[in-house]
Amino acid sequence: MTTFALDTATPTPSLALVGVDGVIAELWLGRVPGGGRRVLEAAHHLLGACGVVPADLQQIVVGVGPGGFTGIRIGIATALGLGQALGIPVHGASSLEALALGATVACREGELIAPVIDARRREVFAGAYAVDADRGLRQVIAPAAWDPGDFARALAQAGPAVIAGDGAALVPALPTTRLAPDGPVQQVRAALLVARVAQEGPLPVLPHYLRLPDAEEKRLERLAAEARA
Amino acid sequence: MTGLVLAIETSCDETAAAVVDGRRILSSIVASQAELHSVYGGVVPEVAARHHLTTVNAVVDEALREAGVSLNDIARIAVTRRPGLIGALLVGVATAKALAYATGKDLVMVDHLHGHIAAVWLEPLSLDAPFVALTASGGHTRIDLVEDYTAPQLLGQTLDDAAGEAIDKGARLLGIPYPGGPGLEALARDGDPTAFDFPVGLRGRGPGLDFSYAGVKTALLYVVRDLGEEGTTARRADLAASYQEAIVRPLADRLMRAAEIHGVPAVSIGGGVAANGRLRHLVEEGAASRGLRVAIPDRSLCTDNAAMIGAAAAFSPAIPWPHYVGEDAIATAPPGGIAA
Ligand SMILES: [Zn+2]
Numbered sequence: 001m002t003t004f005a006l007d008t009a010t011p012t013p014s015l016a017l018v019g020v021d022g023v024i025a026e027l028w029l030g031r032v033p034g035g036g037r038r039v040l041e042a043a044h045h046l047l048g049a050c051g052v053v054p055a056d057l058q059q060i061v062v063g064v065g066p067g068g069f070t071g072i073r074i075g076i077a078t079a080l081g082l083g084q085a086l087g088i089p090v091h092g093a094s095s096l097e098a099l100a101l102g103a104t105v106a107c108r109e110g111e112l113i114a115p116v117i118d119a120r121r122r123e124v125f126a127g128a129y130a131v132d133a134d135r136g137l138r139q140v141i142a143p144a145a146w147d148p149g150d151f152a153r154a155l156a157q158a159g160p161a162v163i164a165g166d167g168a169a170l171v172p173a174l175p176t177t178r179l180a181p182d183g184p185v186q187q188v189r190a191a192l193l194v195a196r197v198a199q200e201g202p203l204p205v206l207p208h209y210l211r212l213p214d215a216e217e218k219r220l221e222r223l224a225a226e227a228r229a
Numbered sequence: 230m231t232g233l234v235l236a237i238e239t240s241c242d243e244t245a246a247a248v249v250d251g252r253r254i255l256s257s258i259v260a261s262q263a264e265l266h267s268v269y270g271g272v273v274p275e276v277a278a279r280h281h282l283t284t285v286n287a288v289v290d291e292a293l294r295e296a297g298v299s300l301n302d303i304a305r306i307a308v309t310r311r312p313g314l315i316g317a318l319l320v321g322v323a324t325a326k327a328l329a330y331a332t333g334k335d336l337v338m339v340d341h342l343h344g345h346i347a348a349v350w351l352e353p354l355s356l357d358a359p360f361v362a363l364t365a366s367g368g369h370t371r372i373d374l375v376e377d378y379t380a381p382q383l384l385g386q387t388l389d390d391a392a393g394e395a396i397d398k399g400a401r402l403l404g405i406p407y408p409g410g411p412g413l414e415a416l417a418r419d420g421d422p423t424a425f426d427f428p429v430g431l432r433g434r435g436p437g438l439d440f441s442y443a444g445v446k447t448a449l450l451y452v453v454r455d456l457g458e459e460g461t462t463a464r465r466a467d468l469a470a471s472y473q474e475a476i477v478r479p480l481a482d483r484l485m486r487a488a489e490i491h492g493v494p495a496v497s498i499g500g501g502v503a504a505n506g507r508l509r510h511l512v513e514e515g516a517a518s519r520g521l522r523v524a525i526p527d528r529s530l531c532t533d534n535a536a537m538i539g540a541a542a543a544f545s546p547a548i549p550w551p552h553y554v555g556e557d558a559i560a561t562a563p564p565g566g567i568a569a
Contacts, residue, residue: 041555054331081327213275
């Protein structure tokens with residue numbers, strides 16, 4: 001089973017080729033604006049380096065977010081296009097949970113793992129998970145778009161935690177939290193999407209925006225105001 | 230040019246796919262989002278992009294099924310690259326690139342405006358160059374000289390609002406819900422187009438082929454204010470007819486003038502505003518009186534669709550596999566015209 005995995009929810013897109021015996025190759029794009037737009041080019045190079053052609057792929061796993069809306073859509077559109085053309089299954093996995101799974105190596109006994117993705121506009125996409133002995137994740141705080149201060153308070157209630165991800169620095173420091181060390185644990189790794197699917201089964205290939213379009217939010221506010229009046 | 234083209238269009242609020250075989254349309258599927266956006270009074274880019282993503286693969290499947298072909302039978306894939314809503318374009322471009330890459334096919338990246346112009350190349354109109362083309366929609370208002378389908382040349386364009394934009398804004402002032410075009414036209418049918426003298430854009434300003442629609446919209450605003458609610462209601466049909474006339478007459482007039490200046494034997498229209506019955510009538514009438522051939526596409530080929538993208542693909546270079554993997558969508562039109 002050769003699986004191609006990709007995640008473009010964050011400014012550092014990640015791709016991986018995973019075989020039955022584990023990861024064959026991984027590739028990250030550096031933090032460049034619109035990096036997600038380069039994902040097919042990166043895929044071409046990754047496959048080429050492994051001597052694999054698209055027709056060899058048997059399954060695709062794509063990160064469905066949360067993260068940048070445009071990035072998520074490019075990743076999913078690419079995955080679905082490849083799947084449609086090749087006639088192979090496409091599965092979804094949470095980008096936030098893949099981030100959490102990667103950071104479990106930085107987790108000490110009794111600590112929660114709190115994956116945090118920068119949601120812009122001074123918000124973060126974040127959640128918290130307890131980690132069991134075989135690296136299974138149990139959701140403690142459901143993924144959502146948070147005000148960083150509110151998230152810190154929710155986390156303080158939940159227990160000691162290690163924070164990882166490109167939005168980690170936005171969360172106010174607490175006596176009970178610490179930041180995961182720099183390095184790969186701070187990024188969404190596409191290979192861990194595949195690991196997540198192996199743990200929990202696939203998610204539908206639908207974006208986890210966790211936020212309504214601005215126009216829809218305004219419309220609902222207006223309707224609510226009209227209902228009050 | 231031989232072989233089937235699968236074309237994908239997602240530049241605004243229609244998710245579209247088509248299969249064309251040269252000038253022949255084998256299928257043309259359009260999933261319109263108009264209803265989705267009507268509650269916002271206009272196209273919301275983020276809403277459009279979200280909807281394209283959940284729709285595009287099914288629309289492609291449907292286009293293949295209706296054409297009675299499989300992806301294997303397709304020679305090339307074409308997609309709208311520019312101009313448009315960037316989030317919307319990116320969904321189509323990522324999809325088309327992935328489909329082409331996975332199947333080893335070449336990719337043609339098409340300019341949306343090139344598509345509108347090339348719509349009349351398709352059967353049954355099958356218009357050959359040279360001609361002058363009017364493209365009028367919510368985003369564009371322009372006239373091109375088409376000496377050759379590969380390189381339309383811009384002759385004139387709007388200096389401010391697009392014609393379709395002016396129609397939508399005017400319709401809103403008259404209490405017609407978005408999209409305002411069909412409602413305004415229906416209302417105008419019972420009205421007198423000469424009842425109100427709205428300023429026709431750039432009237433009397435030399436032989437230019439440019440347009441201006443900011444003034445007419447403001448003029449309607451003042452008239453509606455002066456008439457008051459009751460007066461406006463009483464004269465809605467006349468207002469609609471006069472306002473529509475002020476928008477579509479300059480389109481037809483300048484198209485005829487462009488044909489005269491450049492000595493071409495034919496004219497064409499395209500874009501969403503070309504679905505307007507009054508414009509179609511004026512263009513037909515103007516062309517007949519000058520002995521010009523006129524190509525007016527079916528309404529479904531005027532509004533955004535993918536068959537026109539498949540048509541333009543016949544006149545755009547195909548990028549061979551896999552050299553398009555790094556190609557990107559672009560929000561803007563290139564300076565001065567159309568990227569062929
Ligand atoms: Zn258009």
